[in-house]
Amino acid sequence: xxxxxxxxxxxxxxIDKNIYGNFSEHLGRCVxxxxxxGKDSDIxxxxxxxxxxxxxxxxxxxxxxxxxGGCFADTYHWMDxxxxxxxxxxxxxxxxxxTTEDNxxxxxxFMEFCRQVGCEPYICGNLGSGTVKEMSDWVDYINNxxxxxxxxxxRKNGQDSAWTVKYWGVGNENWGxxxxxxxxxxxxxxxxxxxxxxxYGGKPVFKIACGPYNDYYEWTEVLMSQAAPYMNGLALHYxxxxxxxxxxxxxxxxxxTNIAAAQKIDEYITLHSAIMDRYDPExxxxxxxxxxxxxxxxxxxxxxxxxxxQSTVKDALIAGTTLNIFNxxxxxxxxxxxxxxxxxxxxxxxxxxxxxxxTPTYYVFKMYADHQDATLLDSWLENxxxxxxxxxxxxxxxxxxxxxxxxxxxxxxxxxxxxxxxxSCALRGMKxxxxxAEIIQAxxxxxxxxxxxxxxxxxxxxxxARLTADGFAVDLPARCVVKLILK
Ligand code: AHR
Numbered sequence: 001x002x003x004x005x006x007x008x009x010x011x012x013x014x015i016d017k018n019i020y021g022n023f024s025e026h027l028g029r030c031v032x033x034x035x036x037x038g039k040d041s042d043i044x045x046x047x048x049x050x051x052x053x054x055x056x057x058x059x060x061x062x063x064x065x066x067x068x069g070g071c072f073a074d075t076y077h078w079m080d081x082x083x084x085x086x087x088x089x090x091x092x093x094x095x096x097x098x099t100t101e102d103n104x105x106x107x108x109x110f111m112e113f114c115r116q117v118g119c120e121p122y123i124c125g126n127l128g129s130g131t132v133k134e135m136s137d138w139v140d141y142i143n144n145x146x147x148x149x150x151x152x153x154x155r156k157n158g159q160d161s162a163w164t165v166k167y168w169g170v171g172n173e174n175w176g177x178x179x180x181x182x183x184x185x186x187x188x189x190x191x192x193x194x195x196x197x198x199x200y201g202g203k204p205v206f207k208i209a210c211g212p213y214n215d216y217y218e219w220t221e222v223l224m225s226q227a228a229p230y231m232n233g234l235a236l237h238y239x240x241x242x243x244x245x246x247x248x249x250x251x252x253x254x255x256x257t258n259i260a261a262a263q264k265i266d267e268y269i270t271l272h273s274a275i276m277d278r279y280d281p282e283x284x285x286x287x288x289x290x291x292x293x294x295x296x297x298x299x300x301x302x303x304x305x306x307x308x309x310q311s312t313v314k315d316a317l318i319a320g321t322t323l324n325i326f327n328x329x330x331x332x333x334x335x336x337x338x339x340x341x342x343x344x345x346x347x348x349x350x351x352x353x354x355x356x357x358x359t360p361t362y363y364v365f366k367m368y369a370d371h372q373d374a375t376l377l378d379s380w381l382e383n384x385x386x387x388x389x390x391x392x393x394x395x396x397x398x399x400x401x402x403x404x405x406x407x408x409x410x411x412x413x414x415x416x417x418x419x420x421x422x423x424s425c426a427l428r429g430m431k432x433x434x435x436x437a438e439i440i441q442a443x444x445x446x447x448x449x450x451x452x453x454x455x456x457x458x459x460x461x462x463x464x465a466r467l468t469a470d471g472f473a474v475d476l477p478a479r480c481v482v483k484l485i486l487k
Pocket of ligand 1: 025069070071072172173291339340345
């Protein structure tokens with residue numbers, strides 16, 4: 001029986017709801033077919049946006065959506081995607097399969113999608129192949145209510161009042177697909193671009209600099225030492241997965257290797273945060289993990305450039321564990337965007353023509369939504385280690401928060417592929433009188449939600465938890481994500 005202590009009277013940071021964000025790129029079938037089918041489609045839609053998808057994302061309480069890339073962002077010229085559809089340029093999507101991009105989904109369509117879903121837009125500008133003027137004009141076009149050539153153009157294109165886009169990325173992966181830059185060079189470029197992104201109408205622009213990947217600590221060091229005062233956020237990208245075997249082809253070895261790789265993000269966040277702390281001890285600059293998730297070889301028979309993969313309970317556990325890690329780093333991590341929203345990498349939704357399924361990862365995001373804007377509470381878990389081929393990893397993952405109405409939300413993952421674990425928790429600083437529980441689990445570790453069986457791995461009520469004299473006890477079955485709500 002693992003010992004667990006929750007100090008309900010020791011409050012830590014607020015868990016920013018934006019940690020529960022998603023990412024959508026012009027890649028494969030994410031935007032086209034996934035989000036947008038066009039007004040004339042037979043697939044039910046409102047202004048071209050899929051009704052089933054919008055409803056599912058509203059239910060999941062998606063707080064923020066990053067767009068238009070990714071690598072695509074540093075080739076994207078936003079003017080190609082505004083104005084009458086028939087006049088929009090057709091371009092080649094050079095990063096993702098050299099497909100034709102007809103720009104029918106542009107700024108107005110993205111803002112409409114966010115409006116329908118009720119989420120905050122997060123736009124990534126083009127620093128790699130764009131110009132300062134182009135990025136600065138985009139902010140003007142979107143946020144400016146007074147008279148300017150850009151606001152006039154927006155009005156001419158059918159949008160009278162300005163929108164509000166607070167979150168702006170200044171380039172993407174500029175150490176790689178966004179220009180192969182040195183950190184010193186990017187830091188200078190970043191400052192030049194950021195300088196011209198104005199706060200129109202008192203709407204502050206929250207500027208997010210391209211940050212490191214994995215353990216690229218030198219990037220963080222240079223960016224923080226040279227540009228910290230000019231940024232509000234620094235991005236971090238981290239993908240885990242495997243080079244062989246699709247998302248559903250795995251044995252015990254791959255199971256533990258993938259989950260251990262996911263746990264590694266804790267170390268990366270800790271060490272990048274330590275560098276940030278030296279330049280920004282007040283933690284003014286947020287760490288935005290604006291791309292993360294599993295990345296496997298694509299499903300057989302699908303276009304290798306479209307990055308389409310299925311999702312099992314292993315992905316649900318990786319999502320649950322990663323979100324617990326973000327919660328625990330809520331003092332520095334104030335935003336995150338899993339890659340990607342629909343039909344690409346670790347999606348929350350998959351579509352096939354008019355059909356749609358919610359993946360196991362979707363159910364984790366929906367289950368964890370209670371943590372959004374809640375207060376992180378102090379907790380400690382006696383965690384045993386699992387030994388696997390060549391390494392060890394933590395068996396359990398957890399985080400705890402207090403919701404605005406005083407209830408306490410506990411999320412737990414048992415990462416063991418085959419064995420259950422019982423936990424006995426001392427709940428200090430609070431006397432609970434009721435407990436409800438939900439679980440995501442799969443009968444077979446390889447189960448998926450497919451178009452002919454859409455609800456195999458979903459969240460269900462759970463009866464394996466009970467109140468005890470000093471807190472609660474819970475019997476976690478193998479490979480499960482569990483949420484407890486205590487009152
Ligand atoms: O999410 C797919 C790609 O991964 C993005 O375009 C890029 O930023 C990252 O390398």
